[in-house]
Amino acid sequence: MAEKLILGPQKLGPLTPLVGEWEGNVGVDLSYHNKTDVTIETGYFERAWFKPIPIVENGQQTMEGLTYQMTAWRHGEEAMDPFHDEVGYLLWDRINGQVIRCFAVPRGLAILAGGDAGARDKVLKFKATPGDPGYGLSQNKYLLERAEAKAFMSVFIFNEDGTFSYTSDLTLKLAATGAEMHHTDRNTLHRVKRYHPSTENL
Numbered sequence: 001m002a003e004k005l006i007l008g009p010q011k012l013g014p015l016t017p018l019v020g021e022w023e024g025n026v027g028v029d030l031s032y033h034n035k036t037d038v039t040i041e042t043g044y045f046e047r048a049w050f051k052p053i054p055i056v057e058n059g060q061q062t063m064e065g066l067t068y069q070m071t072a073w074r075h076g077e078e079a080m081d082p083f084h085d086e087v088g089y090l091l092w093d094r095i096n097g098q099v100i101r102c103f104a105v106p107r108g109l110a111i112l113a114g115g116d117a118g119a120r121d122k123v124l125k126f127k128a129t130p131g132d133p134g135y136g137l138s139q140n141k142y143l144l145e146r147a148e149a150k151a152f153m154s155v156f157i158f159n160e161d162g163t164f165s166y167t168s169d170l171t172l173k174l175a176a177t178g179a180e181m182h183h184t185d186r187n188t189l190h191r192v193k194r195y196h197p198s199t200e201n202l
Contacts, residue, residue, distance in 0.1 A: 010119060010120065011064050012052065012064050012065070012066065012092055013064065013092035013094055013099075013117070013118075013119045013120075014092065014099060014117050014118065014119060014120060014121045014122075014124055015050075015064075015065070015066055015090050015092050015099065015124075017158045017164065018050040018066060018068075018090070018156075018164065019050055019051070019052060019066065019194075019195055020049070020050065020191045020192075020193055020194045020195055021047070021048070021049045021191065021192050021193035022046075022047070022048045022049070022050075022164060022189035022190065022191050022192060023045070023046065023047050023048075023189055023190060023192050024045070024046045024048075024187040024188055024189030024190065025045045025046075026043075026187060026188055027043060027044035027045065027046050027072060027185065027186065027187035028041055028042070028043060028044070028184075028185070028186050028187070029041065029042045029043075029044055029072075029074075029083075029084075029183075029184075029185050030042075030182070030183065030184045030185075031183045032147075032172070032174055032176070032177075032181055032183070034176060037176065039181060042074050042075075042083075043074070043075040044072045044073060044074050044075060044083070044084075044187070045072065045073050045075060045078055046070060046071065046072040046073075046187050046189065047070075047071050047072075048068065048069065048070040048071070048189060049068060049069055050066045050067075050068045050090070051066060051067050051068070051195065052064075052065070052066055053065050053066060053067050053089070056091065061093065061095070061096075062093075062094075062095070063091045063092060063093050063094075063100075064091070064092045064094075065089055065090055065091040065092060065100075066089065066090045067087075067088075067089055068087070068088060068089070068090060068103075069085070069086070069087045070084075070085070070086050071084065071085045071086075072084040072085075072187075084105070084185075085105065085106060086103050086104065086105045087103065087104060088101065088102050088103025088104060089101075089102045089103070090102075092117075094119065097116055097117060097118065098114055098115070098116060098117065099114060099115060099116075099117040099124050099126065100112070100113070100114040100126075100135075101113045101114065101126040101154065107140075107143065108139060108140030108142070108143060109137065109138070109139045109140070109143060109149065110137065110138045110139075111128050111137040111152055112128060112134075112135055112136060112137070113126035113127055113128035113135050113137075113152055113153075113154060114126055114127070114128075114134070114135045115127055122157065122158045123155065123156070123157050123158075124155065124156040124157075125153070125154070125155050126152075126153070126154045126155075126156075127151075127152065127153050127154075128151070128152040129151055129152075130149060130150065130151075137149055137152060145175060146174070146175045146176070147172045147173070147174055147175070148172065148173045149170055149171070149172055150171040150172065150173055150180060151169075151170075151171040152168070152169070152170050152171070153168070153169045154166060154167065154168040154169070155167050155168075159188070162190070162191065163188050163189060163190050164188070164189050164190075164191075165186070165187070165188040165189075166185075166186065166187060167184065167185070167186045168184065168185045168186075169182050169183070169184050170182070170183045170184075171183075
């Protein structure tokens with residue numbers, strides 16, 4: 001007989017499984033490369049961490065959340081500078097049933113994305129659209145002229161084996177080609193460290 005899994009109150013709602021440090025070596029980035037004028041897939045290795053933050057209170061709104069960082073290196077360049085780095089927050093609004101992802105990347109791009117979610121959902125969807133008064137995004141002048149972001153969609157999936165997978169899709173209008181393209185990323189990460197009050201380093 002299988003052992004029954006007993007879950008705690010999950011103050012962080014659907015974000016609870018993320019707490020800890022993660023690594024993934026099966027990342028795939030599809031992007032346009034200006035220097036070579038080609039759109040290609042690139043494999044990458046990634047490290048990420050997610051740490052709880054103090055309760056957030058906006059008047060009558062109360063949210064629990066995590067601060068996080070995700071950094072990625074192209075395969076073969078793990079000892080060199082990463083090609084992607086982002087820092088941000090993931091928030092859980094229990095009363096309104098919302099998950100929120102607020103992050104920035106050092107290209108002069110900031111995104112506030114969100115979506116509906118239940119407390120124990122295993123699939124989380126985050127969406128942002130430029131100009132949206134709620135979930136939108138901002139970008140610097142150069143990007144607006146050369147690679148304007150038109151939409152953002154990301155999905156987090158908590159797998160039965162304890163791994164965490166994600167996909168992201170940033171729709172860009174490229175001045176170099178005059179067309180729109182989907183800059184996509186996907187990876188599956190496994191936890192390499194839990195945050196625990198004991199002396200264990202799991």
